[in-house]
Amino acid sequence: MSFVQPSGHPLSQPSYHYARLVPPKPLTQRVMQPILQGPALLSQSVRHHTANDYQLAQLNDSLRLGGGALLATLATLAATSPIIGVGEFLGFATWFAAMGITPKILSALVRLRTGVNLDQEYLNSQGERNPLFKDPKYLPLHMLSDDEIERVARRLKLPPTKTRIQRREQVEETMRRISVQARTWWMLIAGPATPVISGLICDRLEQPVKTVIQQIRQLWLDRAVTEAARKNPSRLAETLNRSIDTAIGELPNAKLTLWWQSFGARATHALGLDKDLKPGEVLGRQSDAVLDRITEYLSQLSTSAEERQALRERLSHFAHEDVVLEGLKHRVEDQLAAVAPLLNRQHPGLIAEKRAMLNQRIQNAQSTVAHYHRLIERILEGPVSPAELKGMLTLSNVGELQRMVQEGQWLSARRAIGSKALADKVLTSMRAGRFAEASALLGDGPGHHLLISLKQQMLRRRWRFRMLGVVGGGLLLATAIYTQWFMGRVPKPSNSPWKPATQHNAGGLKP
Amino acid sequence: MSVSSTSPVIRLNQPRALLNELSQELRGSALRDSALPDQGYLVDPITAKEKNIHHVPVDRILDYSMLDHALHRVRTIGWTLPKAVVKGLKGDADFTFSDFLLVAKIPYYLGGLFLVGSFLAAGKNKVPASRIGAGVALYYLGVGVANWAINSLYRLKYGVDLNLKYRRADGRVENVFASADFPRFDLLMPEHYSKMGRKMGIPPYLADQKEAIHEQLRQIISGSRGLKLLLGNALAAVGAGFIARSDAWGAVFSPQGVLRRIWTQAGEGNIWQRARRTVTHLQSLLELGLKSALAPSSSGLQKYTLLGLLAVTAYSAYQVITSVHKPKYQPSGASIHTPLISQDLEYDRGQLFQQFIQARRSAGLNVAKMKRGGQMR
Known part of the structure; x- marks a missing residue:
């Protein structure tokens, strides 16, 4: 090793290592080391009472990480649904990530402006790894090469000096000043920045992670159903129950619910509602007022042929929602069919019950999609009156239909439902007293659905919801201004007789 | 040092001495004043410390009461903190x-505040925010309680004021015992040693009581x-992990x-009365959280976590x-008449001391009394 002094030297101790700069640790090591060396450090401190300051600082890192993990685990256990608990883990992971990212952003800005690399680390003769700029009273800057010193001097446009030693003194003093300023600024912004960055990351990651977790859970459950069918039929009913619930929606974030949310967002986007309406027009208003606003917007849509063509293109993107629903239905149907022979013996009627539930839910979704398609076709055909649009948006519910039927208004009931074939089905099941089925067949009106998804989207577009981004951007801007204008600047020497100029506080760099 | 009329200590009687001292106290920095040409320390720091001469800036132990600690914190x-930030x-x-x-303490507290703030800003529903707020408060509380408990235990058991x-x-x-590598043992006074020695069972007649106490310290x-x-x-993890997760926090903090x-x-x-009722409510919430964690219906892992926490606490106290x-050394045929002179103790002080104690025990003497010097006179 080149750092070891040659043992032939009369003054040398062969095992002595000089302090030296080291390249940054890889991320894996940075994350794993506190976890791996925690127990040993804990034992050394708590059992043997021999840990030194450096080891105690490392132990602090380890235990903070361990405490965070324990806290996240407990929070997950206390959550009502496993998927809600995922949020806690994500929160802690992003919290630690944000704590790591903040100084990196700051040091990148400082490096861009001044050329000083604040991330450098060195190993001292004890083999302890420390940041180069850790202790401002002891900065081992002699380890930096003359080239680097000269580079910083040129970047900062420092006045020329007579000798090289003066140059080094001048630059080292400037670097000390910059490092002190940067580290203080880091501590000032870390408080707001950590939750803000963590929140921003979580905001972006929450939905994808939930979807992925949902899919993984579904895969596991499907496999568990197959396993149970093969090995342990007594647990089959329970496993199947959980699997189907996850697929079609007993849990709050189940697949069909995810589909509903994303479908609503796609529909509002395709119709252009999310661009046209302001948060103030949706939030805190009565539903009727918002529906009127939506109707007004939609009735003004179909004016020119060009606009209609653009709308047609946008709307074509969600034309295959039926296919997605059919796919979901087929998967659960397949699963049911596969375990039906086994289950029918032990739990007669369970398969039929599940199948009915599945059909109802899928039917509900399909009917809603069909209502959307009818609405869109009508808009694309030509000018629509607001009254007609409102009628299409707000479908009658089962109770209203029943009243119409009782009063003998068959035609109005049919017109209210829209499609003739659907009306026949709905009225047949109502006559047979199967109101749940009728309600599923009828589906949700597009108006109600649009209203809900618009509200959800507008909630995220409010000023208060964007506060995270605003605070984060403000911090970044302030950091940029501070590094650009104030970092490395030498304050004017004081003329006060009470604070006379000394070597330390006059602050002047001698050229 | 004899104080004669030519001694520099006389300068204390000069009219400006008290004023200088006062100004040092007020400005909190004696080093800056030391640069003044007028000041002229005529007493060296070691003598100043011996003689307790207060106008000479030396590192000095502070005998802080509880009130002083509070004032120091304020x-x-x-x-101090704003000044450090400006600097x-x-x-x-x-x-x-x-x-x-x-x-670096700023982000520790500000981070928690901003975390709660970001939840408060998110919407009208204050339940998540109050839960997070309770979690953050319990986190700080947990860390604070742990520090206080460990400090008190050491103070009560060994007279060591950490x-x-x-x-x-x-x-x-600054703290005397802040660093494990460079503790400021040089500042400790004889009264500190006598108290710690008495409580640790390291008697003053040992050859090098100070060094023995330093080793323990x-x-x-x-x-x-x-x-x-x-x-x-x-x-902190257990407090913020389960007690803060209770839905009851929303009921307490909501409008x-x-x-x-x-x-x-x-x-x-x-x-x-209002404050007392508030405390009662918070206390019952804490109890509720613990009870729900220990309830038969709660998951096994929760219970094991609490038991683990109890184990950690007990282990820490132990x-x-x-x-x-620590009974590391076994006595090997030592008698009551083991000579206690420094040459012997220099070799292996701990071993000889343990042998000495064992020998006394085997001779039927009251070791506890002996530690206080009762039997040894």
């Missing part, structure tokens, strides 16, 4: 690593810091909640209590 938050932002040459550690402060010559106030500093980290993180009713309605009594007298 001064730190209101004066840091200017890049002052006076900025030290301990200043940095002080400034929070002992000293004023540096340049005016900064080094171990205590290292061990106590590890124990504080261990216990603090465990308590229709109990706390608002207690503090806004007229018929709830005077401030003292480590504190046994941290000084």
Whole structure:
């Protein structure tokens, strides 16, 4: 090793290592080391009472990480649904990530402006790894090469000096000043920045992670159903129950619910509602007022042929929602069919019950999609009156239909439902007293659905919801201004007789 | 040192001496004044410390009472910390690593506040925010309780005040036992040694009582810091992990909640009664959280976590209590007449001391009394 002094030297101790700069640790090591060396450090401190300051600082890192993990685990256990608990883990992971990212952003800005690399680390003769700029009273800057010193001097446009030693003194003093300023600024912004960055990351990651977790859970459950069918039929009913619930929606974030949310967002986007309406027009208003606003917007849509063509293109993107629903239905149907022979013996009627539930839910979704398609076709055909649009948006519910039927208004009931074939089905099941089925067949009106998804989207577009981004951007801007204008600047020497100029506080760099 | 008429100590009687001292106190920095040509220390620091001459800036132990500690905290938050921040932002040459550690406390507390703030800003539903707020508060509470418990245990058992402060010559106030590598044993006074020696069972007639106590103190500093980290993180995680997750926090802190009713309605009594009711409510919430964690219906892992926390607490207490007298050495045929002179003790003090104690025990003497010097006179 080149750092070891040659043992032939009369003054040398062969095992002595000089302090030296080291390249940054890889991320894996940075994350794993506190976890791996925690127990040993804990034992050394708590059992043997021999840990030194450096080891105690490392132990602090380890235990903070361990405490965070324990806290996240407990929070997950206390959550009502496993998927809600995922949020806690994500929160802690992003919290630690944000704590790591903040100084990196700051040091990148400082490096861009001044050329000083604040991330450098060195190993001292004890083999302890420390940041180069850790202790401002002891900065081992002699380890930096003359080239680097000269580079910083040129970047900062420092006045020329007579000798090289003066140059080094001048630059080292400037670097000390910059490092002190940067580290203080880091501590000032870390408080707001950590939750803000963590929140921003979580905001972006929450939905994808939930979807992925949902899919993984579904895969596991499907496999568990197959396993149970093969090995342990007594647990089959329970496993199947959980699997189907996850697929079609007993849990709050189940697949069909995810589909509903994303479908609503796609529909509002395709119709252009999310661009046209302001948060103030949706939030805190009565539903009727918002529906009127939506109707007004939609009735003004179909004016020119060009606009209609653009709308047609946008709307074509969600034309295959039926296919997605059919796919979901087929998967659960397949699963049911596969375990039906086994289950029918032990739990007669369970398969039929599940199948009915599945059909109802899928039917509900399909009917809603069909209502959307009818609405869109009508808009694309030509000018629509607001009254007609409102009628299409707000479908009658089962109770209203029943009243119409009782009063003998068959035609109005049919017109209210829209499609003739659907009306026949709905009225047949109502006559047979199967109101749940009728309600599923009828589906949700597009108006109600649009209203809900618009509200959800507008909630995220409010000023208060964007506060995270605003605070984060403000911090970044302030950091940029501070590094650009104030970092490395030498304050004017004081003329006060009470604070006379000394070597330390006059602050002047001698050229 | 004999104080004669030519001694520099006489200068204390000069009219400006008291004023200088006062100004040093007020400005909190004696080092700066030392640069004044007028000042002229005519007493060297060692003599000044021996003679307790206060106008010479030396590192000096502070005998802080509880009130002093509180005032010190106020001064730190209101004066020292802002000053350190300003110094840091200017890049002052006076900025030290301990200043940095002080400034580093800002994100520790500000992070929690901003976390709660971001939840408060998110929407009208205050339940998640109040839950997070309770979690953050319990986190700080857990760490604080752990530090207080470990400090108190060491103080009661061994008379070691881990929070002992000293004023540096340049005016900064720091902890004597802050560093495990460089503790300021040189500042300790004879009364500290007598108290610690009595409580640790290291009698003053030992050849080098001071050094024996130092050895124990080094171990205590290292061990106590590890124990504080261990216990603090465990308590904080469990507190914020389950007690804060209770839905009841929302009921307490929400606009229709109990706390608002207690503090806004007229018929709830005077401030003292309202405060007591608030404390009662929070206390019952804590109990509720613990009970629900220990309930038979709660998951096994939750219960094991609580049991683990209890185990960690018990282990920490055990480590504190046994941290000084560890029966590492076995007595080997030592008699009562083991000579206690420094040449022997220099060799292996711990072993000889243990042998001595064992020998006394085997001779049927009361060791506890002996430690206080009762039998040894």
